[in-house]
Amino acid sequence: MIRLIVRRLLYLVIVLVIITFLTYVVFFAGNPNNLAARFAGRDAGPAEIRDAAIRLGLNHGFWYQYWHYLVGLLHGNFGLDFQNAVSINSEIARAFPVTASLVVGSVILWLLIGIPIGIMSATHPRTLRDRASTTFALTFLSVPNFVLGLLLLLVFYYYLTRAGLSWFPAAGYVPLTQSPVQWLVHMILPWISLALIQAAIYTRLIRGSLLDVLGEDFIRTARAKGLSRRTVIYKHGVRAALTPVITQLGIDIGTLLAGAFVTEKVFGLTGLGQLALNAIGNEDLPVVAAVVVLAASFIVIMNTVVDILYAVLDPRVRLA
């Protein structure tokens, strides 16, 4: 177990180095002097541009800047942003709760939708119910995130409000600490728009996995020794079928924490994705690099958590 964790942490470090390196390469493939000129202001002379370059740390070579950045990261410091010279740590601290609320809520919602439908569809294969759930899954699998979000806004915000029922607010984010009710009301539509699409994927995943498990010998044995259908499906079948689901869940949570850009943009949530999008628009390298590093860490960390959970849940992995 400890060996697994150590190996995973080592892997995390390697991935982070590669990812930060690539981010730097992508940005420096452009011309850093343009960057300095942009941040020096509209009618800056060569001297001001040089000052700006020094202020931004662009006067040093590529390797020096990259190394400097890595050392800062090791101290838990993402540096200052180019735009306003604000500490990036504080910007991330502001954006992260928004993304986290979005992700946590929608994860709960999509598991609540996806798992029961998946189980129902696997225990009644090739029936009307199964076909209905397949149709549900394939439909939402084919709907892009922003399309669903915009249509939800159109119907549940604009049309309902015009009909005199202002149940849902337009967009924006209200912190949980400020007003739990408003927080919930503001998050419902974003949650639904993320959750329906993800639930579609999970329905298929659970259906396939449970169908495989229910075809195995130990299920027949359990049936043969006289356990009830309910016990066999829920205690023996579902438990074994959830392993691949947990893997996928880990990856998905990591990816979404990295920024559900599109959902955040559609619903005007100022989370990590918006932060990154704005930074990319402003060519604000340190902020982009910070979000990329965070994102990759989330993905790798969630993968590690999944691997460990796997070992806990499945004795075959633990003992192997």
Next chain:
Amino acid sequence: MSAMRADELEIVEEEDPELNEQQFESRTPWRLAWRRLKKDRVAMVSLGFIVLLILVSLFAPLLTALIGHGPNAQYTTKGLSLSGIPVGPGHNGFLLGTDDQGRDVLSRIIYGSRISLEVGIGATFLALFLGVVVGLFAGYYGGFLDSVLGRFMDILLSFPILLLAIAIVARFGPSLGLLIFVISLFSWPYIGRLVRGQVISLREREFVEAARALGASDLRIMFVEIAPNLIALAVIYATLLIPVNIVTEATLSFLGLGVQPPTASWGNMIAEAQTGDLFTVAWWFLVFPCVALVLTTLAFNLLGDGLRDALDPRYGRSHISAARKVRRAFRLRRTLPEPEPVEAKA
């Protein structure tokens, strides 16, 4: 006696009655797959839709000439009401209405289909090429090469893909070629991993051994002996990758990093509709591009699903037998009467 009856039942169960009807036609695997696919009504409708879409995008200039409205022409008098509100579907000869600048939504959707298909199919072919070549080398040679390439694919897959794609596009400026390149850059590892897995099992098969005994070179074995066995897999996953890539293009265009206006793409049409609040009174110029996008991805997904069942009989059969096992274990629904108990003969 009882053993014989059980065998007969098995055969009846597995055989496809329609396959026996035309006994004089040669049964190549492809013809068999096509026959299976033809029976799948959903897949055939999807195929029809895709063919129609391809024709529409090929003949886009002709169609818009017939409609009489160019994709970028602004009909400020005919296409907008006096207060500047877009004309609704069916009015003034605009079948799907106009957008906020008085342009014909239908013409723009027709031209947008070109972008979607170009990027979707182009990026998929590029990804397919890369994935098959890398997968072949990794799977065939194994060892160090495999672990390096495999790790590389894993790392690419664990990237925050959209974020990096956005960063790259933002850096080098949006263009159609770059879009195709970036999208395929992040989608080839899916194919690569699948091909690698398949090649690992194929390389141990007798026909590979036979080819090697005849003195075939590694390259010949990989590309002449093994590669043809990958076609079914490639066709299935290419069909399933196209809608993913179409959505990625639309998403990038929606975020303003893909195809740039005024060139019409479904993604930037939706983005333009979203920027003003005009779509709340004129829903059509938001909803119709959305519908086009959803129908297209749905058609490719459904066709891919059908192709998987038709082309990969192993998958289909194991699928069915799993369902059958469940049914047997729980006696939910029987399609065949259980064989009557036969008294054992001494």
